[in-house]
Amino acid sequence: MGIPVTGQALEAALSLLFGIMAGLVYDLLRVVRRAFNKPAVTMVSDGLFWCVCALGMFALGMSAGRGEQRIFMLVLAFLGATLYFLTVSPLILEFGAFAAGVLGRIFRFLTAPIRWIAGYFKKFQCFLKKSFHYLKKRFTIRRKTIPTANGADITEEIADAGKTHRYTY
Numbered sequence: 001m002g003i004p005v006t007g008q009a010l011e012a013a014l015s016l017l018f019g020i021m022a023g024l025v026y027d028l029l030r031v032v033r034r035a036f037n038k039p040a041v042t043m044v045s046d047g048l049f050w051c052v053c054a055l056g057m058f059a060l061g062m063s064a065g066r067g068e069q070r071i072f073m074l075v076l077a078f079l080g081a082t083l084y085f086l087t088v089s090p091l092i093l094e095f096g097a098f099a100a101g102v103l104g105r106i107f108r109f110l111t112a113p114i115r116w117i118a119g120y121f122k123k124f125q126c127f128l129k130k131s132f133h134y135l136k137k138r139f140t141i142r143r144k145t146i147p148t149a150n151g152a153d154i155t156e157e158i159a160d161a162g163k164t165h166r167y168t169y
Contacts, residue, residue: 003066014064015073019080022053026081027089031096035104 029045057077061069 007066011064011070011073012076014060015076016080016083018056018060019077019082020084022049022056022077023081023084023089024092025049025052027092027096031093031100034097035100 026049029049033042033045057069057074060073060077061067065073
């Protein structure tokens with residue numbers, strides 16, 4: 001049983017559209033990667049992108065391909081992504097960088113009081129650390145050595161061990 005030409009044209013158009021959408025998702029994740037610039041974010045975004053692409057190609061094969069994954073669908077999706085990257089991608093990346101900058105400034109503005117309080121907390125923490133370091137010297141119990149007649153030094157605890165106390169039970 002053959003597939004009508006209109007069905008094949010629909011599969012081709014949907015494959016091209018899927019390629020364009022995959023390129024758009026890749027650019028959005030690229031903006032996120034550039035904004036955070038951390039290896040963990042790169043790994044997560046790459047894994048997310050490939051999972052979305054794999055599920056998208058599977059869904060495309062199941063719906064438009066009527067349960068069959070055809071090679072021309074993969075080729076046309078690749079061509080759609082290439083077309084997107086050659087035409088619209090630079091504009092999307094510029095807009096994404098601008099939007100990320102604006103969102104970053106808004107976030108910094110909204111979190112300024114928290115950062116301000118955290119700065120004073122850090123100063124207070126340093127003050128406490130210096131104060132307690134000084135107090136530690138004042139309240140530390142030091143061992144005293146007691147010289148004996150034969151020249152051997154013994155600690156105060158050992159010297160007290162031989163004494164008898166008035167209140168014994």
